[in-house]
Amino acid sequence: MSSQNDSDNTANQDWSNFDFTRWNLDNLNLDPKAATLATWLRDVTLSPQGSQKFADGLTVVKAGALQSLQEQVNVLQKRASSIDGELESRLSTTRKQISALEESIRSGAVPVVAAPDPESFQVAAKVLDQEKSLGLPGLHVRLYETKSPQVTLASATTDPNGNAILKLNRDQVDRLSKSGAVLATEVLTPNNKAVFTGGAVPPPQLNETGTVMAPIGASADVAPHLNAATALMERQQDLLNKATIKLEDLQTRYGQLKNDLQQQLQETQAIVADLRSSAGSK
Numbered sequence: 001m002s003s004q005n006d007s008d009n010t011a012n013q014d015w016s017n018f019d020f021t022r023w024n025l026d027n028l029n030l031d032p033k034a035a036t037l038a039t040w041l042r043d044v045t046l047s048p049q050g051s052q053k054f055a056d057g058l059t060v061v062k063a064g065a066l067q068s069l070q071e072q073v074n075v076l077q078k079r080a081s082s083i084d085g086e087l088e089s090r091l092s093t094t095r096k097q098i099s100a101l102e103e104s105i106r107s108g109a110v111p112v113v114a115a116p117d118p119e120s121f122q123v124a125a126k127v128l129d130q131e132k133s134l135g136l137p138g139l140h141v142r143l144y145e146t147k148s149p150q151v152t153l154a155s156a157t158t159d160p161n162g163n164a165i166l167k168l169n170r171d172q173v174d175r176l177s178k179s180g181a182v183l184a185t186e187v188l189t190p191n192n193k194a195v196f197t198g199g200a201v202p203p204p205q206l207n208e209t210g211t212v213m214a215p216i217g218a219s220a221d222v223a224p225h226l227n228a229a230t231a232l233m234e235r236q237q238d239l240l241n242k243a244t245i246k247l248e249d250l251q252t253r254y255g256q257l258k259n260d261l262q263q264q265l266q267e268t269q270a271i272v273a274d275l276r277s278s279a280g281s282k
Helices: 004-011 033-048 050-107 170-179 223-281
Strands: 118-127 142-147 150-157 163-169 183-188 196-197 210-214
Touching: 004 050, 004 196, 118 142, 118 170, 118 183, 142 163, 150 163, 150 170, 150 183, 163 170, 183 210
Parallel strands: 118 210
Antiparallel strands: 118 163, 142 150, 142 183, 183 196
């Protein structure tokens, strides 16, 4: 019951039934806590051993307070011991996010690495803006033989980082190897306008990979793809900045939390020590 309710309860008692010539609790409607306190005060006031009863009651109060405070100490100790693990878990998650973003940004400027395949020859093409070195997404890349430039041997569309993997199967590799074919690449817009032609492609061999860099100058045809690449880079940089700030904030916030818990723990332990000391001196 709140202190306000206790006051209202006391004020609303029918004091006409109260015997003021002696301490009498009859006919008083008190809640259990108030009744216990009133009974103790009555016994202290009326009993010839009032001082002893006061001391006994005070001992009981101290014992209850000591138990409650010790429980609070245990809770604070457990919380303090879990802080480091909780912080490290959140820091680890944030660091992984930062690493993934950094890798994504890095891959935007370098060609993808294709895993060798014993049944094919692969060409990793990297299409990028010549000035900003940003990978250009959504462009078509095709592989062809220079003697038959109209025949497409393999094709793919660049991913958000401007990468595309072109693959020739075993039959294609055998035929091209026997004829001594020279291969080249071409980059086209979705409207089939060529924006890059050439690129040195190594002779095709099974279980081998080649890399072609296709730098493209600025133009109206490429502008939408450059805009998309720029927007992606800005989003990634923004996420990276936020993740870095989050990492610093976590360390600061948890450091402050740990200090606050430690201070609260020390203060509570000091109170417990004082109570035990005073109890032992009686």
